[in-house]
Amino acid sequence: MMRFNLRHHISAIIIVICVMPAGNSMLISHESEIQDSLICETIDFLSFNGSLANQSVHEQVDMGPRTPGSNGSHSLRMYLLDHLRGWDLTFQNHQYKELNITNVEAVYNSGMGNIVVLMAHYDTRQLADSVLSNNESPPDGANDGASGVAALLELGRIIPELGLNHEIRLVFTDAEDQGNLDESKNVTSIPWATGSQRWVENLSQTEIDGISSLIVLDMIGDKDLDFGKTIPANNTLWDITQRLAKLMGLVESETGCDGELGEPVFDISDVNYITDDHVPPHNVGIPVMDIIDIRYGSEEVLSGHWHTENDTIDKVSADSLEKVGKLVELGLRLGMWSGSNSTSNDSNSNSSLSSNDPISDTSIENEENTYRLMIGLFVFLFILISSLAGAWVIFAEKQGEV
Numbered sequence: 001m002m003r004f005n006l007r008h009h010i011s012a013i014i015i016v017i018c019v020m021p022a023g024n025s026m027l028i029s030h031e032s033e034i035q036d037s038l039i040c041e042t043i044d045f046l047s048f049n050g051s052l053a054n055q056s057v058h059e060q061v062d063m064g065p066r067t068p069g070s071n072g073s074h075s076l077r078m079y080l081l082d083h084l085r086g087w088d089l090t091f092q093n094h095q096y097k098e099l100n101i102t103n104v105e106a107v108y109n110s111g112m113g114n115i116v117v118l119m120a121h122y123d124t125r126q127l128a129d130s131v132l133s134n135n136e137s138p139p140d141g142a143n144d145g146a147s148g149v150a151a152l153l154e155l156g157r158i159i160p161e162l163g164l165n166h167e168i169r170l171v172f173t174d175a176e177d178q179g180n181l182d183e184s185k186n187v188t189s190i191p192w193a194t195g196s197q198r199w200v201e202n203l204s205q206t207e208i209d210g211i212s213s214l215i216v217l218d219m220i221g222d223k224d225l226d227f228g229k230t231i232p233a234n235n236t237l238w239d240i241t242q243r244l245a246k247l248m249g250l251v252e253s254e255t256g257c258d259g260e261l262g263e264p265v266f267d268i269s270d271v272n273y274i275t276d277d278h279v280p281p282h283n284v285g286i287p288v289m290d291i292i293d294i295r296y297g298s299e300e301v302l303s304g305h306w307h308t309e310n311d312t313i314d315k316v317s318a319d320s321l322e323k324v325g326k327l328v329e330l331g332l333r334l335g336m337w338s339g340s341n342s343t344s345n346d347s348n349s350n351s352s353l354s355s356n357d358p359i360s361d362t363s364i365e366n367e368e369n370t371y372r373l374m375i376g377l378f379v380f381l382f383i384l385i386s387s388l389a390g391a392w393v394i395f396a397e398k399q400g401e402v
Contacts, residue, residue: 034334039247040257047158048329050322056083056150057142057221057316065138066124066145068175069100076122076149080104080172084156087170094198096175096190103199104172108159113166114212116337117286118155118328119277120148121176121195121218126187130307136185142313143296144177144306147221151325158329166212166338171199176218176277196277200284211286213237213337216278218292219306220324221316226295228270232279234287240336241289242268244327265323272301291324 059079064072081089087106094101104122124141140146152170159168179192191197213234229238242251245266249256252264278290297304297315305311331337 034336036247036257039244039330039334042330042333043248043257043326045333046326046329047161048154048322048325050154050318050320050325052157053147053150053154053321053325054221054316054318056153057146057321058313060122060146060149061140061142061313065126066122066141067126067138068102068123068178073102073123073174077102077104080106080122080149080153083153084170086160087156092199092202094195096194096198098188099175099178099190101175101195101198103174103195105199106156106170106172108156108168108170109164110167114338115167115169115207115210116332117169117171117211117214117281118152119171119173119196119214119216120152121145121173121277122149123174123177123195125177125307126181127185128307128309128311129182129185130303132303133308135309137309139307139309139311140313141177142311142316143219143221143293144311147219147316147321148217151217151220151321151328154321154325155328155332159332162329162333164332164338167210168332173199173277179275192275193277193279197280200280200286203284208284208286211281212339214278214281214286214288215328215337216276216288216290216292217324217328218276218290219296220291220293221321222293222296223315223317223320225265225293225320225323227266227291227293228272229268230272230274230276230278230290230292230294232273232282233289237287237289237337238268240331241291241327242266244330244336248323248327248330250323250327 060066060076063075063079064070066072066076077091084106087108088110089104089106092103092105094103122145124145125139127136128139129136149172152172156170173193173195175190175195176193178188178190178194181187181189183189215237245251246254246262247257249258249260249262250265251262252267254262256262272294274290274292274294276290276292278288282288294301295304296306297310298306305315328337
């Protein structure tokens with residue numbers, strides 16, 4: 001007769017209950033489980049340096065136009081190579097019409113956990129061809145190009161010090177800004193975000209599935225920042241951003257960690273559809289968010305200094321770069337960007353540009369409540385079974401059966 005080892009069986013039951021997956025509930029609820037007090041404590045330790053980022057903007061502008069295939073573009077890539085020592089860099093070369101396109105990808109913690117991608121384009125437009133432009137020479141691209149690159153480089157400096165347990169990719173895309181050009185003016189027009197599209201095409205399905213979030217930083221250095229919610233996007237990423245921004249004092253009329261009312265930097269009730277580097281990753285199911293100031297130098301969308309000769313270094317602020325950089329750093333330190341893969345890319349339509357997406361927000365809240373209920377049920381069952389098992393062990397030992 002086989003001897004029944006009750007302790008072993010009870011242990012197995014307890015282990016099964018403990019490791020039972022709650023689907024993606026842990027990922028969905030991760031953000032809501034982080035207390036405001038922890039976020040406020042973490043804010044005090046942020047190390048992103050806006051002055052260093054602003055210095056990088058100056059250095060990039062000094063290289064001249066960074067149009068695809070240009071000397072300035074080559075100089076910028078060598079600059080990235082020099083400033084990202086300790087990262088694994090690869091150059092991805094592509095041809096589109098007459099343009100030589102080179103994306104640069106820097107990887108840290110390769111193969112560890114989920115993948116968080118931070119992306120910025122480094123190319124500048126071939127012509128300053130906005131209707132507000134007074135000439136058609138290539139713009140400096142101080143904000144539209146250099147600011148996002150500068151933020152990624154400063155994040156690249158501090159990320160190795162954060163002790164993260166997941167993979168980080170910094171992606172510097174080429175040829176984001178070459179759409180809708182007049183080829184009669186001796187330039188080459190290609191689709192917007194061509195570099196990002198080529199980067200996505202190089203990904204394996206395993207890589208796509210492993211990316212928990214992709215955050216694009218574009219035109220983030222304006223002295224007068226005004227960020228709304230751009231779509232297509234992942235709603236949870238924007239909800240996280242709004243929460244962090246509020247506690248950092250970057251949401252108007254909302255009280256931050258310092259007890260003061262915030263300034264009007266982030267407002268996700270202002271929704272606009274934008275074609276940028278986030279669109280190709282979104283189209284293959286990657287959770288994306290595009291942090292971009294589309295009112296650069298104007299109250300109008302994509303007007304003002306955008307694509308003009310006025311996109312110059314004097315328009316860029318170290319303080320603005322630091323605000324955005326610290327927000328991204330805060331999400332990294334708290335693991336918020338690495339736990340967002342559980343929600344869908346649900347902001348696809350441009351038919352609700354003035355809404356706050358209440359349907360999606362309600363859906364996410366209902367999912368979180370459901371998962372909390374499931375976790376509570378598992379805990380209750382664990383306690384109940386453990387109590388019954390413990391009582392049975394005591395009884396069995398007294399009977400000499402164990």
